[in-house]
Amino acid sequence: MLVVLLSSVPTVGAAPSPAQVTAVQQKIATAFVAVQQAESRGGNVAGLTASLNQAVQLLQQAEQTSSPSQAATFLAQASSIAGNVTAEAPAVGAQGAAAVQNGLIITGVEVAAIAAACVLVYLYLPRLFWRLWERTHSDWEAKSK
């Protein structure tokens, strides 16, 4: 049995309708899924998540305020931000995919360069080593006992 209540729960009649709140919640959830998809493609979603957090905050403010007009304003703003995030996410994902592809190309070039270095070292390092050894030991004299 519950013995206490948080007084911050909005009173009946002052809060936005559940349908309105649910619609915005779903819009934010849709935006979040779009953000996750953009991130999975390699996109930098820091800006999108910051915007999404704004929408989440506005939704909470709409649920807590006792003013119906303020609640409607907050919900409209949250809905607008979530819509923008959903719209921008594919572009961020595409940028990420392009960056990932460039990264793969760079990695391929790095691997090829390292392989080439391996071959060069294998072929020329011993010769170089002995040449240097000869230079540094050119003053050595052979003695016989």
Next chain:
Amino acid sequence: VIDDDLRGVAIVLILLFAVMAIGIPYYSSRTVEPFSELGILGPNKQIADYPTSVATGENFTLYLYVGNHQGQAEYYQVYAKLGTQASVVSDNVSLAVAPLKTYGMVLLNNQTYLQPISLHLNQPGQNVRLVFELWIYQANSSSFVYDHRFNQIFLNVSSI
């Protein structure tokens, strides 16, 4: 003989370097064991000084901490619920009452959230259980699911 030894050592060193150059950045960016964090801190942002007795209508402040280490961005909701000593809540079972207050946040991987939350209670009671549960949004079910994390504090709420 020395030439062959030298070649062998050089090749091994270069191959080792190549493997590290490619492998370390790849593996360091992977999340081996994904998890989330939930914490309720006292008014001084510490795991201490939690209120134990409050009067009805008296504001008290706690800090809500959430950490995302899931390897990707996550959408969390923390539900504040009220129960009694007899209420059932565990890592597997959430408290079966409607949330009285909800805190939402979207966090990037390895991002944390720390915000003050101000509460006050209207009804008096002994050993009131204030439970905070962490829920996470799952795209495949299009809903929030209990993330097996909860914190709780017990309060005596006295009437003024």
